[in-house]
Amino acid sequence: MSSQVPTSDSELLDLLRIARTLSVSELSDAMEVTPTAVRQRLVRLLAQHAIQREAMRHGRGRPKHRYSLTADGLSRTGSNLTDLPVTLSQEIRQSNDPEVRRETLRQIARTLATSYTSPIRDAKPTERNDRRIPAATLER
Numbered sequence: 053m054s055s056q057v058p059t060s061d062s063e064l065l066d067l068l069r070i071a072r073t074l075s076v077s078e079l080s081d082a083m084e085v086t087p088t089a090v091r092q093r094l095v096r097l098l099a100q101h102a103i104q105r106e107a108m109r110h111g112r113g114r115p116k117h118r119y120s121l122t123a124d125g126l127s128r129t130g131s132n133l134t135d136l137p138v139t140l141s142q143e144i145r146q147s148n149d150p151e152v153r154r155e156t157l158r159q160i161a162r163t164l165a166t167s168y169t170s171p172i173r174d175a176k177p178t179e180r181n182d183r184r185i186p187a188a189t190l191e192r
Contacts, residue, residue: 060089060093062128097125
C-alpha cells in the first residue's frame with residue numbers, strides 16, 4: 053500500500069480532521085464535487101482504513117452515514133505535531149559531528165528563549181506572574 057495520498061483524498065481527509073464527522077452531502081458541498089465522486093473516495097479510504105463510517109438511524113428508511121478519521125487517517129493529515137520534535141531529536145542525535153549537534157541545539161535554544169522572553173520582558177512586573185510558561189520549559 054502506497055503512503056502517497058491523492059490530492060482529492062487529502063482534501064477529504066483534511067475536511068474530516070477539521071469537522072471531526074461529516075456526511076456524504078456535507079463533503080460533496082465542501083469539496084464542490086458530486087456525491088458519487090465523494091462516495092468513490094470514501095470507498096477507497098475505507099479500504100485503506102483511513103476513515104470509519106457510522107450509521108445514524110432516524111426512523112424508517114435507510115440510515116444516514118457519518119464519516120470520521122481513524123488514527124491512521126489522522127496521521128495522514130499531518131496533524132501529528134508531536135512527530136516533528138521526536139523526528140528532529142532523532143536526526144540531531146544521529147549526526148556524526150558533535151559540533152553540528154551542539155550548534156543546532158544552541159540555535160534551537162536561542163530561538164525558543166527569544167520567543168518566551170519577549171512577551172515577559174514587555175510585560176509589567178505585576179503581569180509577569182500571570183504569564184503562562186509552557187510546561188516543557190519548566191521540566192528541564
